[in-house]
Amino acid sequence: MKYLIVGLGNIGGEYNGTRHNVGFRMANALAEDGGAQFAEARYGAIARMRVKSAELIILKPSTYMNLSGNAVRYWMQHENIPLEQVLVLVDDLALPFGTLRLKPKGSDAGHNGLKNIAEVTGSTAYARLRFGLGDEFARGGQIDFVLGRFTAEEEEKLPEVTKRAVEIIKSFCLAGIQRTMNQYN
Numbered sequence: 001m002k003y004l005i006v007g008l009g010n011i012g013g014e015y016n017g018t019r020h021n022v023g024f025r026m027a028n029a030l031a032e033d034g035g036a037q038f039a040e041a042r043y044g045a046i047a048r049m050r051v052k053s054a055e056l057i058i059l060k061p062s063t064y065m066n067l068s069g070n071a072v073r074y075w076m077q078h079e080n081i082p083l084e085q086v087l088v089l090v091d092d093l094a095l096p097f098g099t100l101r102l103k104p105k106g107s108d109a110g111h112n113g114l115k116n117i118a119e120v121t122g123s124t125a126y127a128r129l130r131f132g133l134g135d136e137f138a139r140g141g142q143i144d145f146v147l148g149r150f151t152a153e154e155e156e157k158l159p160e161v162t163k164r165a166v167e168i169i170k171s172f173c174l175a176g177i178q179r180t181m182n183q184y185n
Helices: 019-033 065-079 112-121 142-146 152-175 177-184
Strands: 002-007 039-041 044-051 054-061 086-092 100-103 127-132
Touching (some): 002 019, 002 152, 019 044, 019 086, 019 127, 019 142, 019 152, 044 065, 044 152, 054 065, 054 152, 100 152, 100 177, 127 152
Parallel strands (some): 002 086, 086 127
Antiparallel strands (some): 100 127
């Protein structure tokens, strides 16, 4: 079975290490775990790895967050991967920092990357692994918060949380979404 694992984020040095790029961070951790290297390709950077019988294509779109759907659609078509074998790695302000939630589908909850993927694919029925950022920002400060960097305390906890994210992604590919949600959510 082939899976498309999509880490959402923005390209460019000014976005490296920002909260909004935690999808890229999870994708990097997965590739590192599998000994895979990213290479520039159409619409993003791609790494390929295997987890037992599953073939994973890990995508970090180069389209910027708001146009992520273009990259997702292209790689789904290029690799002939159905929507139920797509997993999007995304940041989420509604969850406390470090919380990981796997969902089989859902609304975009105001996230422009998820909104664009739904618009371009015509469906919200794709799995997503949500990484909680928390909501420790002043009213109206959401954009500065997500485009800001993690605190030193958060950075200290990130390796442990991304390691757990890698376990969830691999379980999604091997055991399916329901069993993985039962085990990790």
